[in-house]
Amino acid sequence: MPEVIIPGPEGRLEGRLSPAPRPRAPVAMILHSHPKAGGTMNERITQNLFKTFKQRGFLTLRFNFRGVGRSQGEFDNGIGELSDAAAALDWVQSFHEEAQTTWIAGHSFGAWIGMQLLMRRPEIxxxxxxxxxxxxxxxxxLAxxxxxxxxxxxKEDDIVTPSGVQKLVDKLRTQKHITIHHDEIPRANFLYDxxxxxxxxxxxxxxxxRLDPNSPIK
Structure with a gap:
């Protein structure tokens, strides 16, 4: 799993890359949780997401937001971190332009950044x-x-409340032309311990x- 240095808006971003196993392989980028709460690209959820996309033949990238690990810069309350994610995706696409599709995955703060990024990048x-x-x-x-x-x-998360997430799901499900799945893990806390x-x-x-060729969701 190659260590990579990505040129970011405030200097280098430290990452790990699983290269494309074949031409036109899809891309997945994994975003970690809140930097000020100990979130890094090496946390369990981020690593597990990375592994599952890698096993499915994606070019897969995880990286540290600015100010985390060996990534340069300072925490920027989400504004700079969104720029970091956009720069990381640009970097991947600079040498893997033939990717047919891109996925984004993240935990908590990383999920928030990822959903902002998909509003700006139609390839996701x-x-x-x-x-x-x-x-x-x-x-x-998301409008x-x-x-x-x-x-x-x-369902046992006392940091990100299930009721708050349910309201988000309900709002998104009113939209046409997309399908939002929602799973609740009964005994899981914020870290899914x-x-x-x-x-x-x-x-x-x-x-x-979703990856089944016959899936009705494209």
Missing amino acids: RGFISISPPANMYDFSF PCPSSGIIIQG GEQEALMASVDNYLDM
């Missing part, structure tokens, strides 16, 4: 948002949400459905 055709912090951040930018995806939430297997089963079941 699917998303996995784990515990999107709808009770903490404004998600009204309308341009892509289908899945939102996963732990003891429930990582259930979390990744939800992710894998969704990817099995």
Whole structure:
């Protein structure tokens, strides 16, 4: 798994890349949780998402937002981190222009950044948002949400509230031309302690459905 240095808006961004296993392989970018709460590209959820996309033949990238690990810069309350994500996706596309589709996945703060990015990048055709912090951040930018995806939430999460996420899901489901899946993991807290297997089963079941050539969701 090559270590990579990505040119970011405030200097280098530290990342890990699983190269494309074949021409025209799809791209997946994984975004970690809040930098000020210990989020890094090496946390369990981020690594597990990285592994599942890699195993499915995606060119897969995870990286540290500015100010995390060896990435340069300072935390910027989401504004700069969105720029970091856009720069990282630009970097991937600079040498893998033939990708047919792109996916974005993230946990909490990373889910919030990822869903902002998909509003700006029409090549992103699917998303996995784990515990999107709808009770903490404004998600009204999803007007309308341009892509289908899945939102996963732990029912025992006392940081990102299930009720806040449910309101977001209900709002997105009023939109036409996209399909929003919603899974709740019954015993899961914010970090999915003891429930990582259930979390990744939800992710894998969704990817099995979406990546099936006969899937009705494109």
